[in-house]
Amino acid sequence: MDGKQQVIVFGPFRLHRHTRQLCHGTTPVRLGGRAIDLLFVLVERAGQVVSRAELERLVWPGSLIEDSCLRVHIASLRRALGDDAGESRYIANVPGRGYSFVATLTSVGEDEWDAPADRPNTPRPLPVRMTSTIGRDEVMRQLCQQLARCRLTTIVGHGGIGKTTLALAIAAELQQDYADGACFVDLAQLGGGGLVPDALASTLRIAVPGESVMLTLERWLAPRRMLIVFDNCEHLIEAATRLVEWILQTAPGVDVVATSREPLDADGEWVHRLEPLECPPDDPALSVERAMDYPALRLLAERAAASMDSFHLRAAELPAAVQLCRRLDGVPLALEFAAARIGLLGVHGVVEQLDDRLRLLGSGRRTVLPRHRTLRALLDWSYDLLGPAEQAVFRACSVFTGPFTLDSAVAVATGPENDAAEVARCVLSLVAKSLFMADTRGPDGYFAVLGITRAYAIERLDDDPMRAEVARRHACHTVALMDDCEASWETLDQSTWLERASYVVGNVRSALDWAFGPDGDREIGVRLTATSTLLLSGIVSEPEMCRHATRALDAAAAGVAIDPLDEVRLQSVLAIAAIPGDETGRGPGSVTDWTSFERAIEHGERSGAPIVLIEALYNTFARCFGAAHYRQADAHAARMFDVAGQAGNPRALLVARRMRALTSHMLGMHGQARTLAEEVLGARLWKLPLRLTSPMDRGVSMRIVLARTMWIQGHGEKAAAIAQECIERAAKDRAAFSQANALAVCAIPVALWRGDDGGARALVEQLTAHTDRHAMSYWSAWAQLYRRVLIARSSQPEDLSGIALGLDAKQADHFATFATSLVTERAMLRCQQGMVGWCAPEVLRASGEQLLVRAAAGPGLDAREGDETAAGAQAEELFLRGLALARQQAARAWELRCATSLGRLWQARGQAGRAQALLEPIVGAYREDLSSADMRAAMQLLG
DSSP states (O other): OOTTOOEEEETTEEEETTTTEEEETTEEOOOOHHHHHHHHHHHHTTTSOEEHHHHHHHHSTTOOOOHHHHHHHHHHHHHHHTOBTTBOSSEEEETTTEEEEOSOOEEEOGGGSOOGGGSTTSOOOOOOOOSOOTTOHHHHHHHHHHHHHOSEEEEEOOTTSSHHHHHHHHHHHHGGGSTTOEEEEEOTTOOSGGGHHHHHHHHHTOOOOSSOHHHHHHHHHTTOOEEEEEEOOGGGHHHHHHHHHHHHHHOTTEEEEEEESSOOOOTTEEEEEOOOOOOOOOOTTOOHHHHTTSHHHHHHHHHHHHHOTTOOOOGGGHHHHHHHHHHTTTOHHHHHHHHHHHHHHHHHHHHHTGGGHHHHOBOOOSSSOGGGSBHHHHHHHHHHTSOHHHHHHHHHGGGOOSOBOHHHHHHHHOBTTBOHHHHHHHHHHHHHTTSSEEEOSSSSOEEEOOHHHHHHHHHHHHTOTTHHHHHHHHHHHHHHHHHHHHHHHTTSOHHHHHHHHHHHHHHHHHHHHHHTSTTSOHHHHHHHHHHHHHHHBTTBOHHHHHHHHHHHHHHHHTTOOOOHHHHHHHHHHHHHHTOOOOTTSOSTTOOOOOHHHHHHHHHHHHHOOHHHHHHHHHHHHHHHHHTTOHHHHHHHHHHHHHHHHHHTOHHHHHHHHHHHHHHHHHTTOHHHHHHHHHHHHHSOOOOOOGGGOOSSOHHHHHHHHHHHHHHHTTOHHHHHHHHHHHHHHHHHHTOHHHHHHHIIIIIHHHHHHHTOHHHHHHHHHHHHHHHHHTTOHHHHHHHHHHHHHHHHHTSSSOOOHHHHTTOOHHHHHHHTTTOGGGOOHHHHHHHHTTSOOTTHHHHHHHHHHHHHHHHHTOTTSOHHHHOHHHHHHHHHHHHHHHHHHHHHHTOHHHHHHHHHHHHHHHHHTTOHHHHHHHHHHHHHTOOSOTTSHHHHHHHHHHO
């Protein structure tokens, strides 16, 4: 072809050699740079088969590419041309050889093709949109309507948020409504404000013959009815604003859309702040179909399919795809970059590498602006436009994890380089420039930084000599935030307080990481950890809470100064979390040194402030109860009751009643426990002091006591109903600790005690899913033990003795009531010493049954165990002791079990009448739960 024949025609398509643009008729076709390169190679060798190796050499010279890369771009090109698997009208795949362009070609000169966009004295055609407007339909509708009322609309937003794409879409939508159409002026490549009028003249294709460009523009624009889009105004904002205001005054028929990181502040301007795309919630029940309703995920899936035509989002990939959208904050450009990597790494692979977001997420497209080729380049552009003071505040505020207030920004960013007033001005300027986001919906204004922007700011802060000082100011300020949270607890409603507290959680984490890091201050870390236990308990997971507390206690043990009350706060965290005992001596049942608690109580006594002593007693109670030392816990609860009464503190009295209800039940005083639990549940709803709150709601904890005591007192059906209420209450509160307890120590035990193994199995599955979701290793161990019990109960013989030795004190007490082979010497000793009472009658009975099982096993046992007569006598003694204790406690359920075991033993000896006389009045007194496993066993014995 000679130089004049620049347009290649095939079918309805026109391929422009000079502009390297493909059009369908007069409409530009959206294609990436590599796909265009492939098309030119194939067209220039039309009718020939071009091998894969040759295509790769010509299109990717000097590069080593993945095997799938060529296939991906060929597939993209064939889709754009309308080829499909059944028909190759333009590009044919020759198996084993390569690809061939098979359509008939003609070539013409530019002047032979009537392209309206190329006629003189008309604006240049709008650029092809290279990205999608998914999720922007409603915004487009609003902005199009707004242009009818306001002649200047500025789309403002973070880099990569989709301002240019939206502006182009609006121009394309409205250009038919303007007699002179629409034009697009990109200011990104201009180096100075003086060039802005020339850029407009060039786009309008107006010749400026030796006179003022402004005069020429005035003559040309004044009679026109058109829409002008000024894109990327931020770096030349003053010049752009002057030109826009001049156009609005000079040309009454011209409307303007501008895009910028900050408003123009022009006369008559209407500003629309463009938000990120909405992301799917982190919901395990979410289906792929429902998730696709969220534009962030839809964009990700669409662009991934464009990069790799075989991609289809599957259910197994959905959680990772949702995580990807959320971690990229729904920023369209970041999602497009991520989608381009899915073909090489897969969805899970992209998520795994997201920690280095700025390096991973870059574009391979050569047609985009240089600053849009990587996220770092995009943010460099914004950062370089800031003044030194704004840059310093931008870096400093990267220490915040999550939203922060203006006061917080001032506390952290104020230093020798910037005073408080300057920091406040810079924060507001960074909001205007879309690097910070503002949320003014609540009573307190909050600011936030998108994750990608924060990652960039952290990189900049890492190179800042002031980094250590900024981190110190942040940690100290976070301690102050904790104090503010405690003070506001008394005045704010629960939901408002929790929302405010949740903003602080991320800052606590990052401040603690610094404080206990190599350049940190461990004394600040200890103080912050102790203070934050009041806030974080029930908000973060148990393992995380325990990690923070353990780290602080280790620092205190190494010599870091710690307040006595702070130390017991940290100790009580470990007790409430109920981690198993280990060699550190910090788990329940393994406490060996109580001096820190004694010091805290002495400190409270000396302080003269009742609330200090009450908190020391409360935390000591929590540690004792968590360690299953119920007598000591009861003593501290009783003393707290007295101190609160003397101080006239009704809320602390209510907490003490709750504590006494728990210990009364555990010590076997079921009537007293039930009365106290009902009093606490029936009390007028008081907001308890933050220092005396528990991660478990009182409505849950007291229903646990009621359900368990109801069953023990012989009301199995009522117990099951209350257990179900307990589960529902815990689920409503969404407190992980409450839900684990409602299942593990309430609903599942009641089901097993009643013999409802099917119901227990379903509840165990629920507990397993819950503990896996919240990483609750201790309660997960309970779920595993329950599964073993259910397996043993469904098969013969029942033998779980191999796992009994690994149980802690609380587990040993409970699991002895589910299977006789799980009775341990430790459980027996605890009952004999009065350390636990609620299960004592059953442990005595189960120990007797265990003796009979061992004696019946025959040879291989020692003489005592092998002597069935002696074993029978010992078992009878244990049954009688259990029976007497059950009657003393008014524990009718344990009484029935003990009487059934004793009656069975007597019947085996030929004393059936004696057995019947024992059992009949006990069975006859029951009015409910008549189909329970224990009742069936007793009725079978009675015949």
